[in-house]
Amino acid sequence: MSDEGDLERRELALLLRRLNVELDAVTARFAEVHGLNRTDVRALVAIMDAARRGEALTAGRLGEAVDLRSASVTALVDRLEKVGHVRRVRDPEDRRRVGLEMSESAMVAGAEHFGGLARDLTAAMDGYTDEELAVVRRWLEDMTAVITRHNRA
Amino acid sequence: MSDEGDLERRELALLLRRLNVELDAVTARFAEVHGLNRTDVRALVAIMDAARRGEALTAGRLGEAVDLRSASVTALVDRLEKVGHVRRVRDPEDRRRVGLEMSESAMVAGAEHFGGLARDLTAAMDGYTDEELAVVRRWLEDMTAVITRHNRA
DNA sequence: GTCGAATATCTCGATCGTCGAGAGATTACC
DNA sequence: GGTAATCTCTCGACGATCGAGATATTCGAC
Known part of the structure; x- marks a missing residue:
C-alpha cells in the first residue's frame, strides 16, 4: 500500500468522525427546538422506532434501550408525559407493565x-x-x- | 431511479445511523473504563486535538469546543485536574488566561x-x-x- | 386455591453536572 | 491613570440520574 493511500485512509477516518459530530448535532438541534434534553430525544426515537416495528415499548424496555435505571425511566416518562409527547397505557394483559404511546x-x-x-x-x-x-x-x-x-x- | 435503488438509499441512511450509535459507544466505553463522564471525554479529545495542532487550549476555548459556560468549564477542569489528566498553566503573556496541558x-x-x-x-x-x-x-x-x-x- | 418468589414500576433521598449572576484579577484603550 | 473589556472562578440553585426500598401484579410449586 502506498503512503498516499494510507494518508487517504486516515482522512476517511477523520471524515467519518466529523460526520459523527454533525449527526450528534442533529439530535442536539431537535432537543433544543423542542425544549428537551438528549435523553428525552433518544427515548422518543426509541419509542418511534418500536412503533414503526409495530411494538409498543414498555417502561422497562425503554430503560434498556436508552440505558437508564427504573427510577430514571419513571422520571423520564414523567417529563415526556407532562409535555404531552407520550401517554402511559397500562397493559391489560399484565397490569404491572406500562405501555408507552407517542x-x-x-x-x-x-x-x-x-x-x-x-x-x-x-x-x-x-x-x-x-x-x-x-x-x-x-x-x-x-x-x-x-x-x-x-x-x- | 428504480424503487430498489431508493430502498437501497434508505438502507444506507439507516446503516449510517447505526454506525453513529456505535461511534457514540466508543466514547461511552472510554468514559466508563476511565471513570469519566461524556463531557469529560469530549473535553480530553478537544485538548488532544488542539495539542496535535500544536495549540494549548485555554479554559475559554475549551468551553466553546464542548459548548459549556465558564462555570461548568471550571468544574470540568477541576475534575480532570483532580484525577491528574490535565494541568492548569497560567499564561505568562496574558495572566488572565489558563492554559490546559494533558x-x-x-x-x-x-x-x-x-x-x-x-x-x-x-x-x-x-x-x-x-x-x-x-x-x-x-x-x-x-x-x-x-x-x-x-x-x- | 394459597403462599412465596419473581417481575414491573414507582417513591424517596442523595449525588453530580450544569447554569446564571456576579466577584476578582488582568489587560487594552483613550 | 482611569475605565471598559476580557478571562476565570465562586456561589447558590436546578435538574437528571441513581441506589435502596416500597407497592402492585403475575407466576409457579404444592
Missing part, C-alpha cells in the same frame, strides 16, 4: 425533523450509481463491524 | 483507545482500491454537507 404531535414533529433529513440524504445519493452505492454499503458495514468489535473487546 | 498518562490512554480504533479502521480499508475509496470519500463529504445544512437551516 402522541400524534410528537410523531409529526419527529417525522418532520428526522424524516426530512432522511429524505435529503437519500436525495443526495441520486448522483451515485448502484455500483458506487454498493461500495459505500460494503465500506459502512466494514467500518461498523470494526467499531462494534472495538466496543465489545 | 498529562502524559492521559495522552497514552487516549492514543491507546482512539488511536487503536483508527488503526483498525484504516487497516480495514486495505481491501479497497483507490477508486473505491474515492467514491466513499465523495459520499461521506456529500452526506456531511447535507447534515450540516440541515443543522444550520
Whole structure:
C-alpha cells in the first residue's frame, strides 16, 4: 500500500468522525427546538422506532434501550408525559407493565425533523450509481463491524 | 431511479445511523473504563486535538469546543485536574488566561483507545482500491454537507 | 386455591453536572 | 491613570440520574 493511500485512509477516518459530530448535532438541534434534553430525544426515537416495528415499548424496555435505571425511566416518562409527547397505557394483559404511546404531535414533529433529513440524504445519493452505492454499503458495514468489535473487546 | 435503488438509499441512511450509535459507544466505553463522564471525554479529545495542532487550549476555548459556560468549564477542569489528566498553566503573556496541558498518562490512554480504533479502521480499508475509496470519500463529504445544512437551516 | 418468589414500576433521598449572576484579577484603550 | 473589556472562578440553585426500598401484579410449586 502506498503512503498516499494510507494518508487517504486516515482522512476517511477523520471524515467519518466529523460526520459523527454533525449527526450528534442533529439530535442536539431537535432537543433544543423542542425544549428537551438528549435523553428525552433518544427515548422518543426509541419509542418511534418500536412503533414503526409495530411494538409498543414498555417502561422497562425503554430503560434498556436508552440505558437508564427504573427510577430514571419513571422520571423520564414523567417529563415526556407532562409535555404531552407520550401517554402511559397500562397493559391489560399484565397490569404491572406500562405501555408507552407517542402522541400524534410528537410523531409529526419527529417525522418532520428526522424524516426530512432522511429524505435529503437519500436525495443526495441520486448522483451515485448502484455500483458506487454498493461500495459505500460494503465500506459502512466494514467500518461498523470494526467499531462494534472495538466496543465489545 | 428504480424503487430498489431508493430502498437501497434508505438502507444506507439507516446503516449510517447505526454506525453513529456505535461511534457514540466508543466514547461511552472510554468514559466508563476511565471513570469519566461524556463531557469529560469530549473535553480530553478537544485538548488532544488542539495539542496535535500544536495549540494549548485555554479554559475559554475549551468551553466553546464542548459548548459549556465558564462555570461548568471550571468544574470540568477541576475534575480532570483532580484525577491528574490535565494541568492548569497560567499564561505568562496574558495572566488572565489558563492554559490546559494533558498529562502524559492521559495522552497514552487516549492514543491507546482512539488511536487503536483508527488503526483498525484504516487497516480495514486495505481491501479497497483507490477508486473505491474515492467514491466513499465523495459520499461521506456529500452526506456531511447535507447534515450540516440541515443543522444550520 | 394459597403462599412465596419473581417481575414491573414507582417513591424517596442523595449525588453530580450544569447554569446564571456576579466577584476578582488582568489587560487594552483613550 | 482611569475605565471598559476580557478571562476565570465562586456561589447558590436546578435538574437528571441513581441506589435502596416500597407497592402492585403475575407466576409457579404444592
